[in-house]
Amino acid sequence: MTYRTSTVLLTIGAALATFMDFLMIAAIMGHLPTLDGWSLPEVGLLYGIAGVAFGITDMCVGNLDLLPRQIRDGTFDVVLVRPVGSLFQVLAMEFGVRRVGKVLQSGAVLAISLTRLHVAWTGPKVAMLAVAPVTASLIFGSVWVIAISQVFWTVDTGEVANSFTYGGSFLTSYPISIFSGWLRDLLAFVIPMAFVSYYPALFILGRPDPLGLPAFTPLLTPLVALAMLGVAGLIWRTGVRHYRGTGS
Amino acid sequence: MRVYWELARVGYLRQTAYWGATCAGVFTNTVWGFMISFVQLALFAAHTRVAGYDATDALTYVWVSQGMLMTVYIWGGWVEIAQRIRTGDIATDFHRPVDFQGYWLAQDIGRALYHAIFRGIPPVLVASLVFHLRFPTSPLTWLVFAVSLLLAVCISFALRFLVNLSAFWILDHRGVASIASFAWPFLAGMYGIPLAYLPEPIYRVVSVLPFASMGQAPLSVFLEKPGLVPTLALQAVWVVALLALGRVVLARAERRLVVQGG
Numbered sequence: 001m002t003y004r005t006s007t008v009l010l011t012i013g014a015a016l017a018t019f020m021d022f023l024m025i026a027a028i029m030g031h032l033p034t035l036d037g038w039s040l041p042e043v044g045l046l047y048g049i050a051g052v053a054f055g056i057t058d059m060c061v062g063n064l065d066l067l068p069r070q071i072r073d074g075t076f077d078v079v080l081v082r083p084v085g086s087l088f089q090v091l092a093m094e095f096g097v098r099r100v101g102k103v104l105q106s107g108a109v110l111a112i113s114l115t116r117l118h119v120a121w122t123g124p125k126v127a128m129l130a131v132a133p134v135t136a137s138l139i140f141g142s143v144w145v146i147a148i149s150q151v152f153w154t155v156d157t158g159e160v161a162n163s164f165t166y167g168g169s170f171l172t173s174y175p176i177s178i179f180s181g182w183l184r185d186l187l188a189f190v191i192p193m194a195f196v197s198y199y200p201a202l203f204i205l206g207r208p209d210p211l212g213l214p215a216f217t218p219l220l221t222p223l224v225a226l227a228m229l230g231v232a233g234l235i236w237r238t239g240v241r242h243y244r245g246t247g248s
Numbered sequence: 249m250r251v252y253w254e255l256a257r258v259g260y261l262r263q264t265a266y267w268g269a270t271c272a273g274v275f276t277n278t279v280w281g282f283m284i285s286f287v288q289l290a291l292f293a294a295h296t297r298v299a300g301y302d303a304t305d306a307l308t309y310v311w312v313s314q315g316m317l318m319t320v321y322i323w324g325g326w327v328e329i330a331q332r333i334r335t336g337d338i339a340t341d342f343h344r345p346v347d348f349q350g351y352w353l354a355q356d357i358g359r360a361l362y363h364a365i366f367r368g369i370p371p372v373l374v375a376s377l378v379f380h381l382r383f384p385t386s387p388l389t390w391l392v393f394a395v396s397l398l399l400a401v402c403i404s405f406a407l408r409f410l411v412n413l414s415a416f417w418i419l420d421h422r423g424v425a426s427i428a429s430f431a432w433p434f435l436a437g438m439y440g441i442p443l444a445y446l447p448e449p450i451y452r453v454v455s456v457l458p459f460a461s462m463g464q465a466p467l468s469v470f471l472e473k474p475g476l477v478p479t480l481a482l483q484a485v486w487v488v489a490l491l492a493l494g495r496v497v498l499a500r501a502e503r504r505l506v507v508q509g510g
Contacts, residue, residue, distance in 0.1 A: 006423035013426025020434040027445045028291055031298050036290055159272035163279040170283055178290040183282075 014101030018055075021173065022047055022109055038175045041116040042205060048110020049197040050172035053136030055103030061141045062099060068151045068158035071243070117205070125204050128218065132200035135225040136172070139196050142228035143168055145236050152239030164191070172196040177210050184211070195224045251346055252354040259358025263366075270366050277314040277371045284310045284440035285379065299444035305471050308382045310440045311375040312470055313463060315368035319360050319397065320404045320462055323433050328352075329412035330421055342502060349494055353405055360401040382471060389472055392480070396466040399483040403462045406490030407432065413494070416501040436463030458486040 025047060029040045038046070070076040119125065147161035168191070176184055176198045188194035188211060195218075202209055203218035263270070285307055292303040301309065317323060329352065332338045341348060375381060384390055411429060415421040436459040437443040443454055443464045454460055461483040468479055 006420040009423025010426050013423065013430050016427070017430040020431065020439065023434060024439045024441055027441055028287065030447060031291060031445065032294055036293075159269060160275055163276050167279055167283060170280075174287060174290075179283075179286045180289075183286070 011101040011104075014099065015105040016101075018051070018102045019105045019109075021051075021170070022105075025173065036175050036178045037210075041113040042201070043174065044109050044113030045117065045201050045204065046175065046197040047173040048106050048113055049132050049136055049200060050169060051106025052103055052110060053133045053196060054140055054169040054172075055099055055101075055106055056133065056137045057140040057144060058099040058102060060137075061144050064144055064148045065158055065161070067148050071151060076243075119204060120206060125206075128200050128203050128221075131222065132197065132204075135221045136196040136200070138225040139192060139228050140165070140168060142225075142232035143191060143193075145232040149232075149235045149239040152243045168193050168196070172198070192224050192228065195221045252350060255346075255351060255354035256358035256361070259355030260362045261358075262355075263359055263362040267366075273318060273367055274370045277317060277367065278374050280440075281311050281314040281371050281375055282378075284314075285375075288440070299442060300473070301442055301444065301471075304380055304382045306442070307375070307379045308471060309442050309467055311372050311379075311381060312467055313438055313440055315370075315372045316364075316397070316400075316463065316466065317438060318363040318367040320400050320436070320438070321356075321360065321363070322404045322407070322436055322438065322459075322462055325425075326408050327412060327422075329409070330415035333412070333415040339505065342505070349409065349491065349498060352409065353402070353491075356405045357398070357401060360398075364397065384470060384472055389469070392476065393466060393469045396469040396480060396483060399480070399487050400462045400466050402487045403458055403483065403490060406487065406494050407458065407462075409494045410490070410497060413497050413501055416504060432459050433463075435459035437467065438463045442467070456482065458490060461486045 022044075025043055026040065029035055029043065033039070035043055067076065144161070144165045147164040148158060150161065151158055171179065171187060172193050176187055176194045179187065184194075194211075199209075199218040199221055208215070209217060288306045288310055289303065291298060292306060296302060298306070329338070332341060341351075344351065372381070376383075384393065407429075411421075411425045414424055414428075418424050433439065435443075435454055435457055443451055443460055446454060455464065461479075465479050465483050469476060
C-alpha cells in the first residue's frame with residue numbers, strides 16, 4: 001500500500017465503474033414498471049446482495065486469476081514447496097483493496113433499495129438478509145475456484161473462467177426468471193447461481209417461486225453454499241495433484 | 249507514409265501471437281452477448297419499440313457492440329506509453345524520426361483491424377444463427393460503417409493517449425485514470441444497451457460527447473438510424489479535436505522531459 005492516494009482513487013474509481021452496471025439496469029427499467037414482475041427496488045435487492053457478495057469474493061479470491069500466469073511462469077511451483085496450503089498462498093499474495101469499491105457501491109444500492117421496499121420483516125427474514133451475502137460469497141468463490149482450476153488441465157489463459165465469474169455476477173443481478181429454459185435450469189440447479197441472490201430475495205420479499213420449487217427452497221441456501229465449497233476444494237486438490245503428477 | 253503502413257502491419261501482427269487469448273475473448277464476448285440479449289428480450293416482452301429500437305435492432309446492437317469492444321478498445325486499460333514513461337524508455341522514443349503520436353496511432357489501427365476481424369466477426373456470426381439480427385442491406389452502408397469504426401478507433405486512441413500522457417505529471421497515474429475514465433465505456437454505449445434508452449434530456453447531452461462517438465455512432469450507422477451525416481461529422485470533429493489536444497499535451501510533456509535533463 002505504498003501509494004495511498006492511488007489506492008483511495010482506485011477504490012473510488014472501482015466503485016463508480018461498477019456502479020455503471022446498476023445504471024444499465026436503471027436505464028432499462030426506466031421503460032418498464034417491472035422486470036418480469038420485479039420492481040426497481042426489488043431488482044436492487046438482487047443486485048445489492050449479489051454485488052456485496054461478489055465484491056467480498058473478489059477481495060478474498062480474485063487473485064486466483066493470476067494462477068494461469070503463475071503456472072506458465074513456473075512461480076506456482078514455489079507455492080507448492082511451502083508448507084502452507086497451496087490455495088491459501090495464491091490468495092494471500094496480493095490483497096485487492098480496490099475491490100472494496102464494489103462492495104461499498106453495491107452495499108449502497110442494497111441499503112437504498114431496502115428503504116424503498118415494503119418488507120414485512122420477521123426474524124428469519126432478517127437472518128436471511130444477513131446470511132445471504134455470506135452464502136452468496138461462498139458460492140461465487142466456489143465457482144471461481146472451480147472455473148480457474150481448469151487451467152491445471154488445459155493451457156487456457158484463464159479468460160474462459162471470467163465468463164463464469166464475472167458473468168455470474170451479472171446474471172445474479174437480475175431475476176433468474178428472465179433467462180430462458182436451459183440457461184435458467186443450468187443456473188438454478190447445476191451451477192447454483194439462483195441461490196446467490198434470487199432465492200434469498202424471494203424469501204425476504206415473501207414471494208412464491210415462479211420456477212415452481214417448494215417454499216422451503218431458499219432455506220437450502222447455506223447447504224448449497226457448503227456443498228459448493230466441498231466440490232471446489234475437491235476439484236482444486238485434484239488439479240494440484242494432476243499438476244504435480246505431470247512432473248512440472 | 250510508408251512508415252505508418254509498416255507500423256500498422258506491426259500493430260496487426262503483434263496481435264497474431266495471442267491467438268489463444270483471442271479465442272478466449274471470443275468465448276467471453278459470446279457468453280456476455282447471450283446474457284445481455286436475454287435482458288433485452290425481457291424488455292421487449294413488454295414493448296414492441298423502445299426509444300426507436302425494435303427487438304431486432306436491440307439484439308443487433310448487443311452483438312455488434314460486443315464484437316466492437318476489443319476493436320475500439322476503450323475497456324482494458326492500455327498503459328504501454330505510461331509504462332515507458334515510468335521506466336524512462338520514453339526518452340529514446342522521442343529521438344525516433346517518426347512522429348510520436350503517429351507511431352502509436354498507426355499501430356493501434358493495425359491492432360484494431362485484427363480485432364475487428366477476429367474478435368468482431370465470430371460472436372456476431374454465432375448470434376446470427378440463434379437470433380434474428382439486422383444486417384445492412386446496402387454495400388454503401390457497410391463501407392460507411394467501416395469508416396465510422398475507424399473514426400471510433402481514432403477517438404478511443406486519442407483518449408487513451410491522453411490518459412497515458414498523464415504519467416508525465418502524476419507518479420501513479422492509475423488512480424487518476426481510474427477516476428477519469430470510469431464512465432467512458434458506459435457513455436460510449438458499450439454496455440449492450442443503446443444510449444437512446446437513457447432519459448431524453450440526458451441522452452441529448454451524452455450523444456454529443458466524444459464517448460458516444462466511439463461506440464453508439466458506428467452502431468447507429470450499422471443499424472441505419474437517421475442522422476448519418478451529423479453522426480459522422482461529429483465523429484470527425486472529435487477525432488481532430490482530441491488528437492490535436494493530444495499533441496498539445498505531448499509538446500508540454502516533451503518540454504518537461506527536456507527541462508528535467510532527460
